[in-house]
Amino acid sequence: MRILVVTxxxxxxDARILHREIAxxxxxxxxxxxxxxxxxxxxPPRPYVxxxxxxxxxxxxxxxxLRAARALLVERxxxxxxxxxxxxxxxxxxxxxxxRWRRAGHVxxxxxxxxxxxxxxxxxxxxxxxxxxxxLRLAVRAAERQAERHLRLLLAEDAYQRRFRRTHPVxxxxxxxxxxxxxPPGDDRAVYLGHLSRARGALELxxxxxxxxxxxxxxxxGAADPDMRGxxxxxxxxxxxxxxxxxxxxxxxxxLSGSLAGLSLLRDEPNYRHSRPTKAxxxxxxxxxxxxTPTPLAAELVERYGCGLVVPYEDPTTAARAVRHLRFDRxxxxxxxxxxxxxxxxxxxxxxxxxxxxxCLESWVKEASAPKANGPAATVAGDAARTG
Numbered sequence: 001m002r003i004l005v006v007t008x009x010x011x012x013x014d015a016r017i018l019h020r021e022i023a024x025x026x027x028x029x030x031x032x033x034x035x036x037x038x039x040x041x042x043x044p045p046r047p048y049v050x051x052x053x054x055x056x057x058x059x060x061x062x063x064x065x066l067r068a069a070r071a072l073l074v075e076r077x078x079x080x081x082x083x084x085x086x087x088x089x090x091x092x093x094x095x096x097x098x099x100r101w102r103r104a105g106h107v108x109x110x111x112x113x114x115x116x117x118x119x120x121x122x123x124x125x126x127x128x129x130x131x132x133x134x135x136l137r138l139a140v141r142a143a144e145r146q147a148e149r150h151l152r153l154l155l156a157e158d159a160y161q162r163r164f165r166r167t168h169p170v171x172x173x174x175x176x177x178x179x180x181x182x183x184p185p186g187d188d189r190a191v192y193l194g195h196l197s198r199a200r201g202a203l204e205l206x207x208x209x210x211x212x213x214x215x216x217x218x219x220x221x222g223a224a225d226p227d228m229r230g231x232x233x234x235x236x237x238x239x240x241x242x243x244x245x246x247x248x249x250x251x252x253x254x255x256l257s258g259s260l261a262g263l264s265l266l267r268d269e270p271n272y273r274h275s276r277p278t279k280a281x282x283x284x285x286x287x288x289x290x291x292x293t294p295t296p297l298a299a300e301l302v303e304r305y306g307c308g309l310v311v312p313y314e315d316p317t318t319a320a321r322a323v324r325h326l327r328f329d330r331x332x333x334x335x336x337x338x339x340x341x342x343x344x345x346x347x348x349x350x351x352x353x354x355x356x357x358x359x360c361l362e363s364w365v366k367e368a369s370a371p372k373a374n375g376p377a378a379t380v381a382g383d384a385a386r387t388g
Contacts, residue, residue: 012036024354159274175285182287196224201265209241211320284340307340
C-alpha cells in the first residue's frame with residue numbers, strides 16, 4: 001500500500017506515529033510518505049520514509065499549517081491508498097479536498113487516528129479564552145459525528161468508544177517491550193518521560209525533585225509548554241533536576257532502565273480520566289517501578305499488577321515519600337520492577353498487536369477497492385466521494 005501519514009501538531013518523532021504505526025507498516029512492506037513539522041521541530045525525516053515538511057500548528061493561529069496540509073492532501077492524496085490523519089484539526093481540511101479527490105478519480109481510504117478526547121482537552125488549552133471553550137466543545141463533538149459518517153476511525157483507548165455511535169478498532173498506546181528482563185532498578189535516580197505542562201504535573205514534578213535532591217536525582221525527558229520552560233530551565237540550572245528536553249523515542253527509552261522510579265503526576269483533568277498514560281506502560285516495559293497519581297487507568301495498572309505506588313493529586317511531598325520508600329525497600333522495588341516488566345511483556349506489548357493494526361488498514365483498502373452495490377455497506381471511499 002501507499003500510505004500518506006499527516007500531522008501538523010505532533011512531534012515528527014512521536015512514538016505512536018513513527019515508532020509504532022509507521023514502523024509496523026514498513027515491516028509489512030508498505031510505502032510511507034510522512035508529512036510533519038520537521039523544520040519547526042528541528043528534526044530531519046528518518047531516511048526510511050519520504051518526509052514532507054509542514055508548518056507546525058500551535059497556539060491560536062493554525063491557518064498556515066492547515067492551508068499547507070490541505071494543499072498537500074489535494075496533491076498527494078490521489079496517489080495514496082490510505083491517508084492517515086493524526087490531528088482533529090486536519091478534519092477541517094477535508095470538505096473541499098474530498099471533492100478534488102473525486103474529480104481526480106481516486107478517493108483514498110481516509111483514517112482519523114483519535115489520540116485523545118479532543119473536547120475534554122480544550123479545557124486545558126491555556127491559549128484558548130474560557131468563553132470560547134463551551135461552543136468549541138460542541139463544535140468538536142459535531143465534527144466527530146461527521147468524521148464517523150465519512151471516515152474510518154482508530155481509537156487510542158477503549159473508553160473513547162462512548163463518544164461514537166459505532167464500534168471502531170482500538171490501537172492502544174502500548175510499548176515495545178524488551179524480550180529479556182531489564183537491569184534491576186537502582187537507588188539514586190528517578191525519571192519522567194513525556195510532555196511537560198501544568199496539567200501533566202510539571203510543577204509538582206519540579207517540587208518532588210526538589211524534595212528528593214541531592215541524594216536522588218530526577219531526570220526529565222520531554223518537550224515543555226512555553227509557560228513551563230522557564231521553571232524547568234531554572235530547576236535544571238539550580239541542580240534540582242536534569243532536564244534533557246525532547247529526545248527521540250529510542251534515545252529517551254535508553255535512559256529508563258536502572259531507574260529507581262518512573263513518575264507520572266497527571267492532575268485530575270477530564271482528558272486524563274479515560275486515558276492510560278503511555279509513560280506508565282513504558283516504565284513497566286523497562287523494569288521501572290511506577291509512581292502515579294490516581295488517574296483511573298494508571299491506578300488500575302499499578303493495583304492490578306503490583307508494579308508501583310499510587311499517590312494523591314498535586315501532592316509532591318507524598319510523591320517524594322513514595323520514591324524514598326522504594327529506595328529504602330530494595331525488595332519492594334525489585335518486585336515492582338519485575339512484575340511491571342512481566343505484565344508489559346504479557347499484556348501491553350506492541351509487538352503482539354502491530355500486525356492487527358496493519359491488517360486493519362489493509363482490509364479497509366481491500367474493501368474500498370472491491371466492487372459493491374449501493375447500500376449500507378458502501379465503502380468509506382465511496383461514501384466520502386458522495387458527501388464531498
